Amino acid sequence: MKVSEIMTKKVEVIKDNELVTKARAIMRDKGHRAMPVVDRNNMMVGIIGRGDVLHITSAKSNLLVKGMMRRPVIGFEDEDLYAITKRMVDNSIKQIVIVDKKVQNKFLGVVSALDILSAYVNEEYISKVDIVEKIMKDTLYCTEEDELSRIGKMMLAADLTGMPVIKAEGKNKKVVVGFVTYGDLINGGYRISEESGKQRKTKIKNVMKAIAKYVTVGERVNNVAKLMVKNRILRIPVLDNEKNKNLEGVVDIEEMLRAYL
Numbered sequence: 732m733k734v735s736e737i738m739t740k741k742v743e744v745i746k747d748n749e750l751v752t753k754a755r756a757i758m759r760d761k762g763h764r765a766m767p768v769v770d771r772n773n774m775m776v777g778i779i780g781r782g783d784v785l786h787i788t789s790a791k792s793n794l795l796v797k798g799m800m801r802r803p804v805i806g807f808e809d810e811d812l813y814a815i816t817k818r819m820v821d822n823s824i825k826q827i828v829i830v831d832k833k834v835q836n837k838f839l840g841v842v843s844a845l846d847i848l849s850a851y852v853n854e855e856y857i858s859k860v861d862i863v864e865k866i867m868k869d870t871l872y873c874t875e876e877d878e879l880s881r882i883g884k885m886m887l888a889a890d891l892t893g894m895p896v897i898k899a900e901g902k903n904k905k906v907v908v909g910f911v912t913y914g915d916l917i918n919g920g921y922r923i924s925e926e927s928g929k930q931r932k933t934k935i936k937n938v939m940k941a942i943a944k945y946v947t948v949g950e951r952v953n954n955v956a957k958l959m960v961k962n963r964i965l966r967i968p969v970l971d972n973e974k975n976k977n978l979e980g981v982v983d984i985e986e987m988l989r990a991y992l
Contacts, residue, residue, distance in 0.1 A: 747797040867980035875936035909939035
């Protein structure tokens with residue numbers, strides 16, 4: 732399977748001389764996780780994501796996209812599925828910008844981690860790892876009473892797109908009650924860099940979503956892939972069992988893609 736078969740060609744872009752606040756507003760209103768950045772000639776120059784725009788401290792910031800964007804990892808239409816998967820995993824990214832081989836930096840589209848995982852699911856590829864317990868990893872977590880300002884900074888520092896929210900019940904018991912993501916912060920209009928006032932006092936319980944999607948340690952990787960694709964999620968809590976709902980770890984889409992290589 733080639734990149735041309737799974738890439739998204741109609742992608743909303745933003746100019747490098749636009750305000751970062753505009754990029755944030757578009758992500759909030761349209762649910763984009765990231766946006767390709769082009770120059771005045773519509774040539775590819777970068778990419779900007781939710782984690783980048785969360786750094787801005789004011790709704791009236793004059794910071795331009797070119798000052799916050801990252802250099803994109805690029806790919807080509809004729810590359811195969813495994814090659815593009817390996818490049819994404821090796822670079823720990825969730826989007827690869829597709830450009831023209833003949834015209835340098837001519838933007839053609841984007842391949843996301845979910846595009847790739849969807850291809851594996853739709854084509855019924857079999858993961859090389861059987862159960863999710865073998866690919867899950869430890870994670871930072873927070874409580875409902877934690878301040879958004881502190882937790883948001885932890886998420887950015889650790890490059891976590893989402894964090895489980897737990898309720899401590901006895902020794903070593905971490906019952907998952909919710910999940911908070913970059914998207915929740917952007918959609919709620921929160922700016923985690925602010926240090927005082929109402930923003931700082933906001934609690935995680937006012938931002939998080941009650942836990943809706945999770946898996947248990949014995950779930951098969953192929954089933955987890957289907958769940959993530961169906962619900963368009965990048966990170967999912969792994970619990971001990973349905974009854975206790977005790978947090979054991981998380982699985983990111985990066986680990987999911989690696990399981991197919």
